Amino acid sequence: MKRVLLTALAVVLAGAGIYAQKRFVMLDKVVAVVGNSSIMHSEIEQVAKQLVEARRAEGYTSDRDPMNEALEQLMMQKLLYNQALIDSVDVNTGDIVQRVEAQVQNMTDEAGSVVELERKSHMPIYHIRELVRRQVEEQVYASAMQNEVIGKVKVVPGEVESFYNSTNKEDLPIIAEQYVYAHITKYPKGMEAAKRRTRERLLDMRERIVTGKAQFATLARMYSIDGAAIRGGELEPTTLNGWVKPFADAVEELKPGQVSEVVETQFGLHIIQMIDKRGNLYHCRHIVLRPTYTTDEIVAPMLELDSIANLIRKDSLSFKDAALAHSDDKHSKQNGGIVTNHDLLEHYSAFDAKLTATKFLKEDFGVGGGKSIDDYNTIRYMKVGDISTAFRTSDMNGNEMCKIIKLVEIIPSHKATLEEDYLRLEQIALQEKQQKVFQQWLNTKIESMYVYISPEYRGGEFLNKNWVKKQTK
Numbered sequence: 001m002k003r004v005l006l007t008a009l010a011v012v013l014a015g016a017g018i019y020a021q022k023r024f025v026m027l028d029k030v031v032a033v034v035g036n037s038s039i040m041h042s043e044i045e046q047v048a049k050q051l052v053e054a055r056r057a058e059g060y061t062s063d064r065d066p067m068n069e070a071l072e073q074l075m076m077q078k079l080l081y082n083q084a085l086i087d088s089v090d091v092n093t094g095d096i097v098q099r100v101e102a103q104v105q106n107m108t109d110e111a112g113s114v115v116e117l118e119r120k121s122h123m124p125i126y127h128i129r130e131l132v133r134r135q136v137e138e139q140v141y142a143s144a145m146q147n148e149v150i151g152k153v154k155v156v157p158g159e160v161e162s163f164y165n166s167t168n169k170e171d172l173p174i175i176a177e178q179y180v181y182a183h184i185t186k187y188p189k190g191m192e193a194a195k196r197r198t199r200e201r202l203l204d205m206r207e208r209i210v211t212g213k214a215q216f217a218t219l220a221r222m223y224s225i226d227g228a229a230i231r232g233g234e235l236e237p238t239t240l241n242g243w244v245k246p247f248a249d250a251v252e253e254l255k256p257g258q259v260s261e262v263v264e265t266q267f268g269l270h271i272i273q274m275i276d277k278r279g280n281l282y283h284c285r286h287i288v289l290r291p292t293y294t295t296d297e298i299v300a301p302m303l304e305l306d307s308i309a310n311l312i313r314k315d316s317l318s319f320k321d322a323a324l325a326h327s328d329d330k331h332s333k334q335n336g337g338i339v340t341n342h343d344l345l346e347h348y349s350a351f352d353a354k355l356t357a358t359k360f361l362k363e364d365f366g367v368g369g370g371k372s373i374d375d376y377n378t379i380r381y382m383k384v385g386d387i388s389t390a391f392r393t394s395d396m397n398g399n400e401m402c403k404i405i406k407l408v409e410i411i412p413s414h415k416a417t418l419e420e421d422y423l424r425l426e427q428i429a430l431q432e433k434q435q436k437v438f439q440q441w442l443n444t445k446i447e448s449m450y451v452y453i454s455p456e457y458r459g460g461e462f463l464n465k466n467w468v469k470k471q472t473k
Contacts, residue, residue: 033452034075035082037138044070068460071453075467079445080142091144093281097238099136104129105227149441150434155426163429164418172416175424178359179379180409182319182337184308184327186301187401194291195269202262202271202289209259209273216259216273216285224287225268233285234275240282247272251282266397290398298392301402305390309404312387319387319406328401337406343396344370357423359411370396375405382407439464 032039047070055062062069084091107128111117114125121128155163164172188194205223208214217232224233240248247270250263254274263270268290275283308326311317323329323337331342341357365376374393382388388405395401416425446466458468 029454031454031457032071032075033450034078035449037078037082039071039074039078043074047074064461068457068462071457071460072462072464072467075451075453076442077138077142079442079449079451080145081138082449083445084141084145084148087145087148089141089144089148091140092241093239095242096133096137096140097236097242099140100129100133101236102227103132103136105230107132146438150438153430153434153437155430155433159433160422160426160429161418163432164425169415173424173428175411175414175416175421176361177413178361178411179376179407180358180360180411181339181375181379182323182406182408183329183332183339183375183403184305184319184323184337185329185401185403186305186326187328187399188293188297188301190293190297190300191291191399194293194297195264198269198289198291199262202269202287205287206259206261206271209271216287220285220287223289225290226288228286231285233273233287235284235286237278237281237283239280247286251284254284268398291400293400298400298402302390302392305402305404309387309389312406338408339371339375341370378405379407384408384410442466 028040028042030038031041031044044067048066051062051066051070051073104125108114108117111120117128118125201223205214205219209216209219217234220229220233223229228235240252242248243251244265244267246263246265250260250270250272251274254260254272256274256276258274260270260272263272268288270286270288272284272286275285277283304326308317308322312319312322320336323333327333327337329337331340332338338358339360360371362376365371366373372393374391378388378391382405384407386407390402390404392400392402411420414420418425442464443466446464451467453467462468
């Protein structure tokens with residue numbers, strides 16, 4: 001269901017598509033037109049290849065011809081993009097810039113260098129960047145348009161219960177094994193000292209830059225810890241809303257050539273140099289560092305946590321009392337250390353008490369899942385009631401920390417029930433309702449927007465038959 005609903009968002013035109021378009025340009029042809037956007041045969045081939053590779057990785061096989069499936073995804077994306085322009089949908093231009101830069105950087109890394117990328121693609125880097133920009137811009141506008149359509153769709157408890165009761169019990173989703181666990185976290189006591197040392201390093205760099213003893217770009221290449229270091233810290237021109245607020249506030253105050261004081265964000269400590277400003281686009285470079293700790297500063301919280309764990313194992317101290325007295329995690333210390341998704345919700349400014357979760361699937365750990373993979377690698381070897389030894393990890397913002405874990409419960413794989421899995425059933429019911437709303441909207445737009453499909457492709461299997469009904473004989 002989700003795969004169908006978000007199909008337009010799944011079309012990611014990788015850099016290889018640029019090569020395909022260039023290599024086969026003499027054999028290429030227009031297969032379909034939606035609004036003011038055409039779809040080339042090479043585009044369909046590339047997306048079809050991506051679909052096959054993605055599903056092979058997921059262990060999923062579709063009965064549909066991947067070329068027909070790819071064409072329908074592209075038509076939906078083009079329709080969403082064109083409608084977004086008609087409706088003047090707002091998008092985050094900073095997000096477009098950052099995604100373009102990330103994709104071009106990935107392509108450069110894969111090729112080995114800019115020169116090699118240009119040689120393989122038979123076009124200059126500025127042309128490659130422009131092609132990627134067009135692709136990413138279309139994806140961002142399409143996504144924004146779809147969110148406009150389904151973003152206000154809600155479900156109430158009665159609808160969730162109705163969805164559950166009307167669904168054949170054999171068709172209810174299987175909820176994989178879940179974990180409930182508690183933790184006690186400690187940041188190094190020397191965090192402020194480490195920040196001070198890092199701030200002093202950056203101030204020294206700033207002094208060398210301002211007095212002409214060093215070039216900003218050179219120091220960025222040598223010391224900055226993010227991906228922009230290879231480009232001398234240079235970031236793509238973007239609007240202020242493309243950056244977190246402290247960074248944006250500092251950039252807004254700078255004039256070309258000026259270097260900021262040290263700026264602290266969730267990503268680390270920065271100094272920023274303004275390059276130029278054109279309209280509402282700010283072009284700058286930065287050096288970012290994270291605090292680093294001495295061995296003693298790291299070992300101290302580990303030893304403290306191991307001592308606490310030993311007291312808990314000896315029943316001299318309860319985990320609940322230990323969490324309240326010693327944990328640095330503001331979200332869990334008042335609740336016996338029970339881990340929730342509060343940090344994830346706050347990180348994405350989406351906090352809602354009803355979305356609070358304490359049960360985590362395996363896929364909730366790791367990149368994008370919100371919980372540290374270090375947590376899972378510890379939990380997987382524990383039994384219910386066990387207390388782990390102290391281990392090093394990091395929070396969502398990459399800040400180093402230590403923790404101990406108690407495995408509270410392992411919930412076996414089971415059919416979803418209202419009592420145990422209400423939040424997951426609510427999400428499924430919401431997706432079903434969003435799908436219905438979106439399909440109704442899509443049918444209306446297909447009818448009103450110009451859509452042409454080349455005759456040899458009209459016999460393909462489309463989930464939405466209205467694409468072909470629109471065609472003339």
